[in-house]
Amino acid sequence: MYQSIRRGGISRRRILQSSLGIAGGLALVRPGFAAERHPAIGTWPDGVSGDTAFIGITTPLTGPYSADGTDEQLGYELAIAEINAGSAIARKWGLTGKGVLGKTLKYKIADSQTKPNVAVQAQTGFIQTDKAIMITGCVSSATAIALEELAQREKVLNMVGLSGSNDTTGKNCQRYGFRSQPSAYMACKALAPVVGKAYGKGVKAAYLTPDYTYGHSVFDSFTDGVKPYGWTVATNQVVPLGTTDFSSALLNIANSGAKVFVNIAFGADAVASTKQADQFGVLKKMKLIVPNISSFQAKQTGADLMAGVYGTFDFWWTLEDRYPLAKDFVQAFLKQHNYHPRWGAHIGYMQTMIWAVSVERAKTFYPPEVIKTLEASKSNPYESSLGKVYYRAGDHQMVRPVPVVVGKAKSAMKNPDDFYNVVDVVSGEQLLQPLDDTGCHMGAYT
Amino acid sequence: MPSVPLLLSQAFNGLALGSLLALVSSGLTIILGTLGVLNFAHGALFMLGAYAIFLVMQATGSFILAVLAGCVFMLVVGVVVERLVMRLFYQRPPEDQILVTFGIGIVVVEAVRAVFGGNSQHVSVPGWGEGVTQLGFLIYPTYRLEVIGIIAAVLALLWVVLYRTSIGLVVRAGIEDQRMVGILGINVRRTFLLVFAIGVVAAGFAGMIYAPIIAVVPDMGDSFLVESFVVIVIGGLGSFPGAVVGGLIAGEIVSITSAFNSAYSEVMLYALMALLLVVRPQGLFGTEGRV
Numbered sequence: 001m002y003q004s005i006r007r008g009g010i011s012r013r014r015i016l017q018s019s020l021g022i023a024g025g026l027a028l029v030r031p032g033f034a035a036e037r038h039p040a041i042g043t044w045p046d047g048v049s050g051d052t053a054f055i056g057i058t059t060p061l062t063g064p065y066s067a068d069g070t071d072e073q074l075g076y077e078l079a080i081a082e083i084n085a086g087s088a089i090a091r092k093w094g095l096t097g098k099g100v101l102g103k104t105l106k107y108k109i110a111d112s113q114t115k116p117n118v119a120v121q122a123q124t125g126f127i128q129t130d131k132a133i134m135i136t137g138c139v140s141s142a143t144a145i146a147l148e149e150l151a152q153r154e155k156v157l158n159m160v161g162l163s164g165s166n167d168t169t170g171k172n173c174q175r176y177g178f179r180s181q182p183s184a185y186m187a188c189k190a191l192a193p194v195v196g197k198a199y200g201k202g203v204k205a206a207y208l209t210p211d212y213t214y215g216h217s218v219f220d221s222f223t224d225g226v227k228p229y230g231w232t233v234a235t236n237q238v239v240p241l242g243t244t245d246f247s248s249a250l251l252n253i254a255n256s257g258a259k260v261f262v263n264i265a266f267g268a269d270a271v272a273s274t275k276q277a278d279q280f281g282v283l284k285k286m287k288l289i290v291p292n293i294s295s296f297q298a299k300q301t302g303a304d305l306m307a308g309v310y311g312t313f314d315f316w317w318t319l320e321d322r323y324p325l326a327k328d329f330v331q332a333f334l335k336q337h338n339y340h341p342r343w344g345a346h347i348g349y350m351q352t353m354i355w356a357v358s359v360e361r362a363k364t365f366y367p368p369e370v371i372k373t374l375e376a377s378k379s380n381p382y383e384s385s386l387g388k389v390y391y392r393a394g395d396h397q398m399v400r401p402v403p404v405v406v407g408k409a410k411s412a413m414k415n416p417d418d419f420y421n422v423v424d425v426v427s428g429e430q431l432l433q434p435l436d437d438t439g440c441h442m443g444a445y446t
Numbered sequence: 447m448p449s450v451p452l453l454l455s456q457a458f459n460g461l462a463l464g465s466l467l468a469l470v471s472s473g474l475t476i477i478l479g480t481l482g483v484l485n486f487a488h489g490a491l492f493m494l495g496a497y498a499i500f501l502v503m504q505a506t507g508s509f510i511l512a513v514l515a516g517c518v519f520m521l522v523v524g525v526v527v528e529r530l531v532m533r534l535f536y537q538r539p540p541e542d543q544i545l546v547t548f549g550i551g552i553v554v555v556e557a558v559r560a561v562f563g564g565n566s567q568h569v570s571v572p573g574w575g576e577g578v579t580q581l582g583f584l585i586y587p588t589y590r591l592e593v594i595g596i597i598a599a600v601l602a603l604l605w606v607v608l609y610r611t612s613i614g615l616v617v618r619a620g621i622e623d624q625r626m627v628g629i630l631g632i633n634v635r636r637t638f639l640l641v642f643a644i645g646v647v648a649a650g651f652a653g654m655i656y657a658p659i660i661a662v663v664p665d666m667g668d669s670f671l672v673e674s675f676v677v678i679v680i681g682g683l684g685s686f687p688g689a690v691v692g693g694l695i696a697g698e699i700v701s702i703t704s705a706f707n708s709a710y711s712e713v714m715l716y717a718l719m720a721l722l723l724v725v726r727p728q729g730l731f732g733t734e735g736r737v
Contacts, residue, residue, distance in 0.1 A: 062665050066564035211709055238709035244660045244669050245466070247590070248704035248711065251459050254585065255452050271566050272661040279571065279587040279659070281578040300566045300661070 042155030047131035048365045055107040056126025056135040063114030065139040065267035068295045068344040075348030089328045094357045116146035141165030141214040148177035159351035165217040169397040173440035180398040184221040186431040187312040190402040192225030202230040206258035234258035246273045250280045261286040271300040295342030298419035306407035315346035326385040340417040368445040395440040399428040448705040455584040456705040464697020465597045471677040471689040473649030479684030480617040487551035489667025495650025496657040509572030524646030559664040566661040682732025
């Protein structure tokens with residue numbers, strides 16, 4: 001009671017005086033902030049009011065996709081180190097000076113355990129306590145979609161990590177989410193002509209599909225892609241994510257009379273199912289195709305099982321022969337970690353670099369301006385580890401080349417990481433799903 | 447409707463899958479049924495067995511040697527864990543036991559992850575298990591066929607040791623009244639130690655047998671811990687024959703369902719468990735009111 005009387009007692013003149021004083025003080029201390037004239041949104045401007053900017057990173061360090069997640073983490077760390085050092089490589093991507101707009105990047109990494117709710121919880125913490133100005137990282141489309149929703153709600157930009165489902169830039173697309181990995185549609189459209197040519201027309205194919213958005217998306221896109229070649233579905237075995245024993249599904253596949261086995265399982269599930277398919281004699285009877293090959297699949301199953309297997313990648317390290325920035329990335333990574341980076345690391349690295357470049361192009365961290373810069377990149381493409389790339393404004397899918405690969409025989413490998421030959425690099429423009437078919441309806445900027 | 451040969455194949459696969467599940471669950475049920483401790487480190491010990499065989503096979507190349515060395519290693523692990531931690535918890539409430547075993551599980555998994563990383567390790571099928579065997583109506587991996595025999599032998603051995611010698615009797619009496627059994631001149635603590643160690647070896651052995659089939663990663667035990675619980679709930683908590691029958695039933699349900707639609711195979715398993723908890727909460731072989 002006493003307090004409220006006192007508050008009521010403060011004069012209007014006094015309030016005006018003090019607020020003018022505060023505003024004046026702010027203008028003196030942070031001229032940039034006052035000059036930008038945007039209302040506060042999400043973690044802006046609080047997150048970048050000091051001399052640092054915080055990035056919240058979630059990758060699965062445990063669970064079935066942990067191998068890819070660990071690789072992804074190293075990619076983020078390399079990009080952030082290059083950016084903060086203002087290295088020669090960072091300058092080649094288009095950055096100037098140390099950090100981003102002079103601010104040093106800080107980050108924390110949380111283990112998302114390959115579970116969407118864990119990732120959302122961790123990123124919510126990064127947004128609330130660390131005032132993350134950008135969130136990123138995942139190895140599952142279910143997590144990607146959950147984080148995109150969080151980003152849109154919290155108005156914090158999300159540079160999507162590993163996610164192949166069409167829904168990520170389709171019916172679940174968000175204004176605050178951008179994806180660099182090829183969608184299932186793009187990957188399968190690039191792969192279909194190669195396998196159509198290799199295995200001919202009218203082939204019966206058996207499928208092993210993980211039961212969530214990614215699996216169904218790849219199944220739909222692959223069967224669509226090979227339709228012009230008259231391929232039919234002998235059986236589609238849908239199994240939960242994290243299955244360990246695939247024997248009953250493989251028995252159905254072995255008895256399906258198929259000539260080709262399309263294994264859509266990913267991560268540790270892909271390793272286990274491929275090993276078991278071999279033990280069931282499936283790989284002797286059928287040609288294996290993996291539409292989207294996990295980062296370490298050949299290393300974990302042994303090169304023999306993946307020899308002659310067709311598939312696609314976001315990135316394979318021998319692309320360093322085509323793109324100078326890929327060479328810089330691969331060599332810097334190799335020097336630090338003693339192995340050739342896989343595509344998990346590549347996505348972490350590339351998405352961080354491109355976000356940093358976009359902030360510098362926008363000359364502000366203010367998310368709506370950064371989003372508009374990313375959306376306008378078609379007219380001003382990014383110089384990247386995949387050559388010139390841009391995001392399509394309508395669905396935030398990166399338009400980028402897609403490498404199609406085939407597994408090498410063990411005897412043909414030139415070094416311990418030399419598992420694949422790149423048979424084709426298909427330009428992104430010709431792979432894009434027509435925008436109307438994506439089902440994407442963007443949310444608001446503010 | 448799937449064809450009859452396919453249904454027969456899946457029924458056979460259910461037997462193989464079920465025997466593996468029975469083996470995995472046996473370690474859990476031995477410790478629960480005799481010591482009354484619900485061992486949440488079971489999945490981690492299963493994983494530890496797989497890593498043990500991976501290491502020894504890398505060094506020696508011999509599967510049998512690796513299994514023997516792995517069993518000795520698991521025995522040591524069992525003895526150390528029992529002496530250092532578990533013996534302090536037999537008289538504590540069940541929630542304390544669950545927490546401490548859960549904690550042991552986390553420590554073991556993270557220690558393995560720190561040493562080996564998250565990538566899956568490759569354990570080859572032993573030479574005598576390579577290839578497929580033609581069984582008339584189906585072609586089946588030779589290793590899985592041999593595993594059915596190995597598991598049957600091991601489960602029979604475990605049953606004889608635990609339930610046809612005085613060990614099991616002493617342990618069960620010890621749980622009822624430790625002091626009284628002590629007064630009778632029997633070393634209860636040593637028997638507890640032995641049983642706990644046997645349970646740990648059983649969990650590790652299951653991991654060793656499974657290692658050539660599945661991806662050997664630090665988290666590999668998680669799903670098996672859950673499946674083992676389902677199996678022993680179906681079979682009856684703490685009942686050794688229950689674990690065997692529960693495992694076989696679980697294997698058949700998963701396998702036969704997948705002949706129709708593999709997406710529903712796990713759902714059917716949990717549906718059966720839920721149904722059983724309603725109509726016969728003590729499980730098929732369980733005794734009401736006793737774990």
